[in-house]
Amino acid sequence: MSGERAAVRERAEEVLRRLAGAHARLREDQWRAIEALVVDRRRVLCVQRTGWGKSAVYFVATALLRERGEHGPTVIVSPLLALMRNQVEAAARAGIRARTINSANLDEWDEITAEIHAGTVDVLLISPERLNNPDFRDAVLPRLAATTGLLVVDEAHCVSDWGHDFRPDYRRLRTFLGNLPERTPVLATTATANERVTRDVAEQLGTEPTPPPTDRAVSPPGPRADGNAPTADPAAPTADPAASPADAGGRRADVLVLRGTLDRESLRLGVLDLPSPAHRLAWLADYLDALPGSGIIYTLTVAAATETAEFLRGRGWSVASYTGQAEDADRRAAEQDLLDNKIKALVATSALGMGFDKPDLGFVVHLGAPPSPIAYYQQVGRAGRAVEHAEVLLLPGVEDAAIWRYFASLAFPPEEQVRAVLAALHTDRPLSTQALEPLVDLRRTRLELMLKVLDVDGAVRRVRGGWLATGEPWTYDEARLRRVAEARTAEQQAMREYAATPGCRMRYLRDCLDDTGADDCGRCDRCAAPLFTADVSGPALTAAQTFLGRPGVQIAPKKLWPTGLDAVGVPLKGRIPPTEQALAGRAVGRLSDLGWGGRLRGLVGPGTADGPVSDDVAAAVVEVLKAWAHGDDPWPRRPAGVVAVGSRSHPTLVASLAERIATVGRLPLLGLVTPTGPAGVGGPRGNSAQRVRALHDAFTVTDELAGALAGLDGPVLLVDDLVDSGWTMTMAARLLRRAGAPDVLPLALAVAG
Structure with a gap:
């Protein structure tokens, strides 16, 4: 080892002791990573088990780079606020001044930006989402990228859609990398990446891994995983530190891959x-x-x-x-x-x-x-x-x-839905997610995920006020999504x-x-x-x-119409008039409940057969009604009649349930809120605006039912099988209220979620 490298290692050991305690010693791969970053100014991908000490690598490297006085702050891209809080505290132990820019401290952005420009911030932690915030991207990011002394990508498996926790915003790091000064060191860290994810992370970071030497593996048995302060591990081999400046295609090929054992002996x-x-x-x-x-x-x-x-x-x-x-x-x-x-x-x-x-x-x-x-x-x-x-x-x-299966159903949407979003964004003015939602049949979280992917792919761009289509060619990569x-x-x-x-x-x-x-x-x-x-x-x-056999969960009533209904031809907006609202309702349980969930999924889940309600489920409904009448939050008045929602998926189930309730409660069975035709667009996984559009003219109240409602002196018990978005109950209750029902109490077998 040269005199310069020996001096750097000695100083690195001193910083580590300040961070982790007097007896801490660098593992061999920790030193190799620090050496590559500080001395050789390279890119490093560190795949090491939890507790190995990956954060020690970037804090020690930061301290050494900052001591030289010629490097800007370390920028750590970190996925969670909780992780940022831990990292700020750890940095302080090493004498490193760390700050964060995130959605929770907007009022501090100007102050922190000034500190960065003044050189008083050693580490800046940002979320990947911050990379595409218009104000941050346009006002802060260019200068930050130009002065970054070290870029750290924490939890780097999030870069890969093969990984278990893919975050589209991590893909924007390629733009950040492209704006870094030449030879700015980069460190990517993760504890959970197989070989496929490791290769994909390297590609997304704009790098190719250096092949390991032919006489040893990249993933050797390594140090003991006891979770204590880092200790020396001279026996653990690592990737070849030799680097080539670029591959034949011009891509950087000097990333050092340090992959250790993932055993956890504790x-x-x-x-x-x-x-x-x-x-x-x-x-x-x-x-x-x-x-x-x-x-x-x-x-x-x-x-x-x-x-x-x-x-x-x-x-x-x-x-x-x-x-x-x-x-x-x-x-x-x-x-x-x-x-x-x-x-x-x-x-x-x-x-x-x-x-x-x-x-x-x-x-x-x-x-x-x-x-x-x-x-x-x-x-x-x-x-x-x-x-x-x-x-x-x-x-x-x-x-x-x-x-x-449920969570898999929330994956990237089919091509026709993506194309519909792109078509809606070909406008002269940006559309916010809220304004875009009524125009496409996607729920908010799925729409936002899709927009992030399209943004990274260059098909749309986030600007002040929302999103715009860029007009750039874009291909739906069906083969990759299938893989x-x-x-x-x-x-x-x-x-x-x-x-x-x-x-x-x-x-x-x-x-x-x-x-x-x-x-x-x-x-x-x-x-x-x-x-x-x-x-x-x-x-x-x-x-x-x-405990698990206790039936009963609340159905919260809707009080506001979704925004943007006028854009889809529905003349409803703002607050739902109190005279058209339902009261709070009840269901036997949630489909995700530990107790009733399995039985309810077997009754009303996708593809389940129709049939009359069983005795045990009917008994559970009666228990729910008893608790509703005499519990801590009782209904305001006893129901005066029962109405069923005309179900397209389980008509026998809903009708038999309504009949059983009417019989047990000695209430008149008044009839059905009748479907007017085939199911419209906006299925149960669609967004609220599309559901309301589909349901706006989907039911009717017959003259016979309206006449029965007019003479009631108490609420109607409105019975259905499943409450998913809640809009079927809301629209059916609105019809009943407008037809003369004094109040409506929704009752269902299950609530989705």
Whole structure:
């Protein structure tokens, strides 16, 4: 090693000790990355397990580059605010001044921009979405790119649509890279990338990986994954540091790929096959105390997280729920409670993933399997970073596949829908997402995702006021989308095989991430005797069955019409008049519920057969009505009659349910809100404006029904099978109110979601 490189390494070790403690030492691959960035000014792709110390690489490199006085700030592109908060705190420990520009601190942008220009900011953290914010892109980004001393792409698997957490905004990094000064070092990091994702990330970053030397692999066995401060690892080989300036096509070919072992020696993996959601909740209630320390219980849906947390609190456990629907302040408070060990567990959806760092996390339990081994590895990697042993348990359910199919249905839209969006954007003025939504049959989140992809592809551009079509040629890459969908299906099958494998579970996960050549771990429930059994106690099971068997969820009434209805020929806007609104309603349960979800999906899910309502479901409806009448939030007046929505998918089911309710409640069955023709556009997955357009003239009230409504002295109970968007109930209730119904109480078997 030359004198210059030796001096840089000595200084790097000093900065690391300031960051991670007096006994910390650089791993060999950490040093190789820092050397490539600081001395050779290269591009580095670092694929290393969670807890390996990837953040130490970019903080140490930042400190060394800034000490030279000739480099601008490090720009870290980071996907989550929670991750940014952790990184700002870690930077401060190393004496590095870090700031963030995000949607939560708009009032600080000017101040931070001035600090960047004054050279007082060492690290700037931004989200990938910020790269295409018009104000930031046009006013801040050009000068920032021109002065960047180091670019860091954190969680770089998000760049790839082959990865488990693809974010279209990450693709804009290619533009950022193109505007960097020559030889600006770039670091991309991830813990969850197989070989295909690694290649795709390198391509999206505008680089090609340097091939490894022929006498050794890029993914060698490496250092112990104990989650402690980084230690020396001289035995771990790495990619060849030699670089060529460019390939034949002019693309940079000097990226150094550092890929280490993904083994996590602190993790003990296991799978428990339990027959029902009630058994899984009962198992948690029985065994939570046996799990070490505090941890995370992952669920696949928001409803499951909410239900699980409620049940465990009822059994005396201190837990909190954590979902993307919670307020940011509530999520931050829940995170802090877990960090401070004030609670036994966070019951969380995938909203708690990248960015949460608790070194002593003692366990991760999954109620339901994530849709891929890579996503599973990323989530279980939260555990066991600074403890000798951590328990990782998967409790799969038969409902997992239905949940996977639902989320797969939200993928990139078919070509005709994309073309419709492009046609709508060929205007003289930009259209906001809100204004565009009524013109196309896509829900808001799916429309926004599609626009981001089209923006990255150059077909549309985000400007002040919304979006415009660029007029550039654009091709719908159906073959690639099909290959991605096929890859997702293969990943789901791999997750099933993980649960059933007779071999080592850690080895199976490592193989899925192309970390091949691994030996059996010796720790999992296949390599050693299982630590836990599937047995549950009678009291816990009875309590779980009772809890999950409770029917009843609220249906919130609509109070505002969707915006932009005039653009689709519907003369409705603003607030729905109180005289045309429905009251709050009730349903037996959600399709995603742990308890009633499976049974309801079998009744009203896509493609289910029609037939009369069963006795047990009818009994559950009666229980809902009793609780509605006498509970904490009762209906204002007892119903005076029953009306059914004329169902196209389950007419027998809805009619028989209405008849049973009328008989039990001794109420007159007044008739049907009658369909006027075939179903219109705007299916259940369409957006609100399209649903209202399709439903505006889709039903009618007969003269006979109108006459019966005129003499009522109480609300109408309006019965349907499924509430998805909620607009069918809203439009049917509007018709009934306009025909003379004093009030309308919606009642359904299920609520989607």
